[in-house]
Amino acid sequence: CTHYLFIVVVAVNSTLLTINAGDYIFYTDWAWTSFVVFSISQTLMLTVGACYYLTFTGVPGTATYYALIMTVYTWIAKGAWFALGYPYDFIVTPVWLPSAMLLDLAYWATKKNKHSLILFGGVLVGMSLPLFNMVNLITVADPLETAFKYPRPTLPPYMTPIEPQVGKFYNSHVALGAGAGAVLACTFAALGCKLTTW
Numbered sequence: 001c002t003h004y005l006f007i008v009v010v011a012v013n014s015t016l017l018t019i020n021a022g023d024y025i026f027y028t029d030w031a032w033t034s035f036v037v038f039s040i041s042q043t044l045m046l047t048v049g050a051c052y053y054l055t056f057t058g059v060p061g062t063a064t065y066y067a068l069i070m071t072v073y074t075w076i077a078k079g080a081w082f083a084l085g086y087p088y089d090f091i092v093t094p095v096w097l098p099s100a101m102l103l104d105l106a107y108w109a110t111k112k113n114k115h116s117l118i119l120f121g122g123v124l125v126g127m128s129l130p131l132f133n134m135v136n137l138i139t140v141a142d143p144l145e146t147a148f149k150y151p152r153p154t155l156p157p158y159m160t161p162i163e164p165q166v167g168k169f170y171n172s173h174v175a176l177g178a179g180a181g182a183v184l185a186c187t188f189a190a191l192g193c194k195l196t197t198w
Contacts (some may be wrong), residue, residue: 001075010049037176039130040184044072046096047125050103051117051192060108067100095132099125101191105190114193122189126181130174 049070050063071094102124103117110116 043181048188048192063103067096122186126185130177
């Protein structure tokens with residue numbers, strides 16, 4: 001019972017983090033810089049929960065199921081936000097599913113080897129999610145139009161954009177997010193696996 005409760009808690013917290021991570025649409029001038037940070041945060045939350053669930057059940061496919069749980073939770077939560085007048089596109093959330101499928105593939109292809117899951121699965125998720133998140137950013141409503149249509153008067157002064165940051169963050173936000181994500185995701189994959197032995 002405790003294990004299943006933990007899965008739900010991790011999934012809910014992953015969803016809450018991801019809902020907030022999606023807010024980079026509003027920070028128009030900071031969108032590309034924020035993209036790196038939010039890609040990494042989503043990568044890590046998906047990895048730790050999916051690896052925990054995957055090693056707990058021992059059944060390849062449960063990582064994708066975990067990503068599906070996150071997707072449904074986020075659809076419900078952001079659907080409520082949409083009803084309140086916030087912009088929202090349903091293309092936003094399924095970006096985790098392909099990365100979770102790669103995690104399942106790494107576990108299944110190596111005959112349920114945890115170390116391969118941590119190393120190969122972590123790298124695959126870390127490198128793939130920023131790519132899928134790029135598709136996410138391209139397909140949502142135009143950030144500039146959205147920013148004018150839905151002003152954020154509660155934005156704190158230190159988050160107010162000073163000048164456009166496009167192209168200034170190592171020139172490639174996807175590459176930086178993928179590189180950092182690949183390294184950090186292995187650590188979080190190991191944490192997810194370790195949680196099954198507490």
